[in-house]
Amino acid sequence: MVLTPRFFPIPDSSFFLFGPRGTGKTTWLRARLENALAIDLLDPAAYRKLAARPERLEELVAGNPSARTILIDEIQRIPALLNVVHRLVEARPELRFAMTGSSARKPRRGGVNLLGGRALNRSLHPFMAAELPGFDLEPALRTGMLPIVRMAPNPGSVLDAYVTLYLEEEVKAEGWARKIGDFARFLEAVSFSHASVLNLSAVARDCSVGRKTVEGYLDVLQDLLLCFRVPVFSKRARRRTSTHPKFYLFDAGVFRSLRPSGPLDSPGEIDGQALEGLVAQHLRAWLAYSDSDLDLYFWRTPKGLEVDFVLYGADGLYAFEVKGSDRVRPEDLRSLKAFRNDYPECRPALLYRGSERLMRQGIPCLPVQEFLLNLRPGRDLPA
Numbered sequence: 001m002v003l004t005p006r007f008f009p010i011p012d013s014s015f016f017l018f019g020p021r022g023t024g025k026t027t028w029l030r031a032r033l034e035n036a037l038a039i040d041l042l043d044p045a046a047y048r049k050l051a052a053r054p055e056r057l058e059e060l061v062a063g064n065p066s067a068r069t070i071l072i073d074e075i076q077r078i079p080a081l082l083n084v085v086h087r088l089v090e091a092r093p094e095l096r097f098a099m100t101g102s103s104a105r106k107p108r109r110g111g112v113n114l115l116g117g118r119a120l121n122r123s124l125h126p127f128m129a130a131e132l133p134g135f136d137l138e139p140a141l142r143t144g145m146l147p148i149v150r151m152a153p154n155p156g157s158v159l160d161a162y163v164t165l166y167l168e169e170e171v172k173a174e175g176w177a178r179k180i181g182d183f184a185r186f187l188e189a190v191s192f193s194h195a196s197v198l199n200l201s202a203v204a205r206d207c208s209v210g211r212k213t214v215e216g217y218l219d220v221l222q223d224l225l226l227c228f229r230v231p232v233f234s235k236r237a238r239r240r241t242s243t244h245p246k247f248y249l250f251d252a253g254v255f256r257s258l259r260p261s262g263p264l265d266s267p268g269e270i271d272g273q274a275l276e277g278l279v280a281q282h283l284r285a286w287l288a289y290s291d292s293d294l295d296l297y298f299w300r301t302p303k304g305l306e307v308d309f310v311l312y313g314a315d316g317l318y319a320f321e322v323k324g325s326d327r328v329r330p331e332d333l334r335s336l337k338a339f340r341n342d343y344p345e346c347r348p349a350l351l352y353r354g355s356e357r358l359m360r361q362g363i364p365c366l367p368v369q370e371f372l373l374n375l376r377p378g379r380d381l382p383a
Contacts, residue, residue: 003031004147006131007289007377011120014089014097016075018104019124020225020250021165022148025100026073028124033098037067041074054080061088061095068094075099089118103170105223123225125285126251129372137353137369141274144253145281159257163187166224176220182209186217190227191249191258195276198229198247226250228284233297233310238342242300252278272324275368276308279322279351282372283309289377294318305335310346311381318381319348326354328365336363349383 006028008017019025030038037060041047050056061070075081085097097119126145129135143155152158167180177183189206193199204214221227229245249255252274261270283296294313300306311318319339323332328350336348340363350360351368358365364383374382 015120024147036069036071041077144251
């Protein structure tokens with residue numbers, strides 16, 4: 001299998017690498033860290049031995065004196081190992097530990113030793129467009145950008161099985177949801193909130209479960225790194241803004257797989273949600289892999305003016321509106337113009353499905369495929 005190069009820069013010091021299953025954490029690290037001592041906690045034999053006696057890690061390291069890098073896959077499965085890693089890092093500063101995880105639940109909730117800042121916290125995301133040769137927007141909107149899906153002979157079948165993997169291997173195995181059927185209905189119901197403000201009470205009604213149960217399910221989804229929220233931008237606000245964040249599933253293909261559709265659903269609406277989510281996941285990856293200090297927001301007023309993405313920090317202020325049409329209409333620029341009036345320092349841009357770069361009312365209008373292909377860590381935002 002040909003390895004697709006990733007933009008993720010591997011640190012020289014010890015680090016955690018978190019990301020959902022299927023993002024290629026293990027594949028990429030094993031290819032780049034060829035001489036590492038690799039320990040896979042998904043291997044039942046390795047798991048049993050280290051879970052029963054975590055200090056065996058010290059014996060493994062001592063028995064491989066030439067290994068200066070130790071790769072531990074799915075570190076969250078045995079949190080007690082981190083105490084051993086901590087001791088080794090302090091005793092042998094020349095060692096580098098690369099520790100992957102597809103769930104942040106135990107580290108976040110169990111008072112787990114995260115090495116007191118001695119290990120960097122990094123994340124790996126689905127493919128970015130510029131990482132793929134021959135990137136095409138249409139397949140990306142249908143099946144997403146997960147490496148495990150993109151590299152499969154039959155991407156649709158793998159995508160359909162992806163959520164089942166989480167239901168069976170993560171949620172059910174760890175006992176995080178008492179009733180898997182209720183959790184499955186929650187996944188379907190919450191998909192309707194992709195690229196919009198999440199109404200937990202409405203989701204609870206759709207699932208026929210209590211709001212507290214839905215809050216717990218949402219925590220599970222976040223801990224499995226399968227979703228994220230984008231907060232409202234309110235710096236020096238000249239007008240009232242919304243207070244609730246927007247909700248996104250982490251990959252456009254996972255959204256399409258979860259989102260049921262029928263004759264009463266508008267294909268344009270679902271495509272628009274998928275497109276906005278695809279841009280969102282690219283911006284998150286660009287921020288994670290860059291040295292930029294920008295943070296991701298959105299902007300919305302009670303009167304309905306909304307800018308999909310605002311990036312703000314010492315490196316500037318950017319505003320992006322995403323439209324699913326192949327044409328730019330005057331009303332498409334209304335929210336960006338209002339935002340520019342409030343924040344003259346911003347660099348606004350409209351992203352649309354057309355093929356031509358345009359300038360309308362002083363606002364660049366960029367083909368979204370071109371924008372995604374030009375979005376590369378280490379370069380300025382294409383605006």
